[in-house]
Amino acid sequence: MQVRFWGVRGSVASPGRDTVVYGGNTACLELRLNGSDRVIIIDAGSGIRGLGAHLIRSRSGPIEAEIFLTHTHWDHIMGFPFFDPIYRPNTRLKVYGPITYEDDTLDRIVGDQLSYRYFPVRHSELSAAISYHQLREGEMRFSDGLRIKTKYLNHSLLCLGYRFEFDGKVLCTGYDTEPFQNVFSDDPDSPGYDPVVCEEGAQAVADANAALLAFFAGADLLIHDAQYTLSEYSGGKSGWGHSPMEHAIATAQAAGVKKVVLFHHDPDRRDDELQALEDRFRAVRQPPGAPEILVAREGMLLKV
Amino acid sequence: MTPEERLAIIQRYIAKMPPLPATVTKVLAICNDPNATPADLNKIISLDPVLMGKVLRLINSAYYGLVQEITSLVRAIIMLGINTVKNLVLSTAVLGTLGNRRDFQALNMDDFWRHSLSVGVASKLIARKRGAPRNRLEEYFIAGLLHDLGKIPLNNRFSKDYEEVIHRSRSEGLPLFAAEKAFFGIDHADVGRLITDNWQLGADISDTLFFHHALEGVESSNSEIIFSVALANYYVNVKGLGFSGNCCPQRVADEILSGLDITLDYLDSVEQEVKSEIDRALVFLRVAG
Numbered sequence: 001m002q003v004r005f006w007g008v009r010g011s012v013a014s015p016g017r018d019t020v021v022y023g024g025n026t027a028c029l030e031l032r033l034n035g036s037d038r039v040i041i042i043d044a045g046s047g048i049r050g051l052g053a054h055l056i057r058s059r060s061g062p063i064e065a066e067i068f069l070t071h072t073h074w075d076h077i078m079g080f081p082f083f084d085p086i087y088r089p090n091t092r093l094k095v096y097g098p099i100t101y102e103d104d105t106l107d108r109i110v111g112d113q114l115s116y117r118y119f120p121v122r123h124s125e126l127s128a129a130i131s132y133h134q135l136r137e138g139e140m141r142f143s144d145g146l147r148i149k150t151k152y153l154n155h156s157l158l159c160l161g162y163r164f165e166f167d168g169k170v171l172c173t174g175y176d177t178e179p180f181q182n183v184f185s186d187d188p189d190s191p192g193y194d195p196v197v198c199e200e201g202a203q204a205v206a207d208a209n210a211a212l213l214a215f216f217a218g219a220d221l222l223i224h225d226a227q228y229t230l231s232e233y234s235g236g237k238s239g240w241g242h243s244p245m246e247h248a249i250a251t252a253q254a255a256g257v258k259k260v261v262l263f264h265h266d267p268d269r270r271d272d273e274l275q276a277l278e279d280r281f282r283a284v285r286q287p288p289g290a291p292e293i294l295v296a297r298e299g300m301l302l303k304v
Numbered sequence: 305m306t307p308e309e310r311l312a313i314i315q316r317y318i319a320k321m322p323p324l325p326a327t328v329t330k331v332l333a334i335c336n337d338p339n340a341t342p343a344d345l346n347k348i349i350s351l352d353p354v355l356m357g358k359v360l361r362l363i364n365s366a367y368y369g370l371v372q373e374i375t376s377l378v379r380a381i382i383m384l385g386i387n388t389v390k391n392l393v394l395s396t397a398v399l400g401t402l403g404n405r406r407d408f409q410a411l412n413m414d415d416f417w418r419h420s421l422s423v424g425v426a427s428k429l430i431a432r433k434r435g436a437p438r439n440r441l442e443e444y445f446i447a448g449l450l451h452d453l454g455k456i457p458l459n460n461r462f463s464k465d466y467e468e469v470i471h472r473s474r475s476e477g478l479p480l481f482a483a484e485k486a487f488f489g490i491d492h493a494d495v496g497r498l499i500t501d502n503w504q505l506g507a508d509i510s511d512t513l514f515f516h517h518a519l520e521g522v523e524s525s526n527s528e529i530i531f532s533v534a535l536a537n538y539y540v541n542v543k544g545l546g547f548s549g550n551c552c553p554q555r556v557a558d559e560i561l562s563g564l565d566i567t568l569d570y571l572d573s574v575e576q577e578v579k580s581e582i583d584r585a586l587v588f589l590r591v592a593g
Contacts, residue, residue: 101362101392137371152370156387180382183342192343196438197378203439204382211372 001169001304003221004030007047008296010176010227010242010264011075021271023298025050026075027175027264029223033166036144039065042162042173044110047298048079055085062090068148069097070175071159072109080110081119091128098150098158099134107132135160151215153177154208155241163215169304172216174251175225175264178233178243180208216255221304223296224248226262229277245277252291263296307489310462311498317457318499326417327352330589335390342381345389349377351585353420353449354456355393360446361503362392375506376442410467411459411549416452418546418582424449425581426536427529429574430566434528447512448533450505452548454496454513458484459549470549480550481517493517519560531560539571545578 007013007025015024026045032038041051044067055063063085070076085091097106104112110132111123137160140148149163155176164171184201185193216222227242234244243251245262252260262281265274278295294300323331327348334340334348349355356377363380364373374380381389427448428441436444459466465487473483484491496513499505508529515522516534534556540546541553561567 101388152383154383154385156385157391158384158388183381183386184346184378185341185343192341192347194343196441197343197346200376200378200439200442201382204376204379208383 001034001164001166001171002032003171003223003302003304004032005047005296005298005300005302006030006051007043007045007079008263008265008298008300009045009075009267010225011267013046013075013078014267018270018272021297022265022269022274022295023047024267025298026078027070028079029173031164031171033144033146037064038144038146039063040164041065041067043068043070043076044078044080044083045076046079046082049082049084052082052084056088062092063088064092066094066096068162069095069106069110069160070153070162070173071098071155071157072100072106073155073157073159073176076176077110077113081114081121086126086128086130087121089127093128093130094133095130096133096135098152098160099136100158105132106134149215151212153212154180161212161215163219170219170221171304172219172222172257173224174212174216174222174248176241177212177225178238178241179247180205180212181238213251213255216251216257219255219257221259221261221302222252222255222257222291223261223263224251225264226295227264227266232266245281249281249291249293252293256289257291259292259294259302261294261296261302265296310488311490313461314457314495314498315502317461318502321354321358321456321499323352323355324413324417326414326589327355331355331393335394342386345386345393346377346381347588349389349393350445350449351421351589352417353453356446357450357453357499357503357505357509359389359392360505360509364506365504373506375446375508376439377446378442409459409463410470411455412547413459415547416455416459416549419540419548420449420452420546421582421585422540422545422578423451423533423536425578426540426571426574427533429577430532430536430564430571431529433566433570434532434564436528443508444529444532447509447529448536450509451496451512451516451533451537452492453499454492454494455549457495457499458488458492462488466549470551473549474551477552479517479552479554480548491517517554519557528564531556531564532566535561535564535566535571539568540578543575545575545582 007028008023009026013024013026025047027043028045028047029042030051031040114121114123135150137150147165151161153159153161159176162173182201182205184198186198225243226245226248228237228244230244230246248262274295281293330348334344349359424445428445431441431444469483469487473480481491493514500510500513508526511526512530512533515530519534522530538553538556541550
């Protein structure tokens with residue numbers, strides 16, 4: 001498998017001279033399988049615009065693609081109206097995304113970006129054949145041997161982690177997410193304190209974090225949420241739905257992952273900061289079997 | 305009205321069952337308060353049998369397809385996050401369909417709520433006395449809280465008839481479920497089964513709702529939770545903690561008491577604890593006693 005990074009930023013696109021090196025587009029990955037024409041896209045952040053143009057330039061025939069959305073927060077779907085293949089009559093697109101507890105289905109949540117108040121073209125006017133498919137935790141198997149597993153992560157709405165297995169190789173996505181935590185207070189003086197509830201919460205956290213490690217276990221490549229540093233996270237970003245980089249690395253280590261890519265950079269994280277962090281993480285002497293650490297960069301191409 | 309027509313009305317009602325009047329105001333307050341704690345959310349859902357059932361159902365329904373069934377609200381809040389559970393709760397708090405609190409109903413919903421909560425608390429105390437693992441205590445509470453859910457559609461959709469049923473139960477000395485069966489052809493355990501099938505609440509809760517008046521039909525695999533709730537229900541009825549329409553509670557067989565190793569003396573000893581839980585809940589809800 002090969003994965004190309006078309007957008008590595010989280011929350012909001014952040015163009016400018018301080019983000020030229022690592023990139024300012026929001027999340028979008030392109031996954032290709034060896035020996036297959038299949039186009040798999042993970043998330044439709046603003047980076048999907050460049051991917052769309054690339055597909056049109058590089059293909060002479062109809063474009064068929066599958067977009068797997070991790071979740072429907074705006075930074076992961078904002079590029080959809082600018083994905084040029086949707087304006088071509090012979091494009092066939094399948095859009096997958098997590099189910100929702102809201103009344104609106106996935107096609108409304110994503111497709112309503114193309115409505116009068118937001119965009120000059122309405123979804124109903126698109127030429128492409130687009131189908132929407134809601135996913136829950138589970139597994140899909142395809143005739144070319146690809147297997148995709150899904151798992152809910154820990155974010156402020158239902159967010160899917162993906163595990164792509166193909167030809168003996170495994171790629172996992174772990175964003176957007178933060179460590180599961182016991183939100184039930186263990187302080188006896190706090191109002192509402194209940195020791196039984198607190199204990200149950202602690203057990204639930206342990207089980208949830210263990211299940212996530214099992215989901216990532218043995219992956220050749222894990223692309224993980226790494227929006228914050230540990231001090232930022234502890235200093236007030238806990239509960240915001242994103243992980244400290246150190247947690248991403250520790251998760252990869254514990255799961256026996258071979259390579260971890262730190263992803264979903266904070267929009268305010270400048271190139272020089274990301275470079276310094278990457279240098280620092282890579283300079284630390286790692287025990288045998290520890291994962292190789294990379295910081296995601298727009299345009300990066302990795303073989304799995 | 306034919307039994308089939310009645311069932312159809314019940315099925316439609318089950319799809320839209322709103323939270324109890326006692327809790328709606330607090331539900332909205334908590335869900336709309338960004339400073340509300342997870343403990344507050346846990347507590348308000350735990351105080352409303354309809355909300356509890358619906359939240360668990362939504363979380364566990366095939367639609368959401370979690371690989372591992374969630375039987376505990378605490379676990380649901382951890383795994384799905386506060387935001388998602390709050391949104392879930394708000395989406396199930398269908399206001400306006402229950403109607404005005406002063407609308408005629410055979411069974412007073414505040415009394416029903418007190419009874420349900422008392423049985424939930426008493427079931428949990430029985431489980432604790434029997435040394436059940438701490439992580440199962442909440443399941444006993446939930447089963448007790450939800451045990452009479454089947455009465456809500458009957459009470460709200462066939463109020464006049466239900467008034468007659470309660471009257472006959474009282475005047476003929478029949479347990480309420482027997483009077484329901486005689487009049488409607490089904491009882492609240494049957495309706496409870498419809499709800500749990502619809503909401504896919506899991507075997508422990510489903511069997512508790514269905515068997516709590518038919519203990520002789522219980523198999524051994526989850527008999528403890530069913531017997532515990534049945535015993536708690538009998539005791540709470542006898543002591544008049546709230547009222548769920550049953551003037552003639554059936555005594556639980558001595559073999560079941562001895563099988564559970566619980567005495568009525570023990571239940572007497574925890575009566576005050578049950579009452580205190582209700583009082584604390586009332587304070588939490590800021591509902592006048």
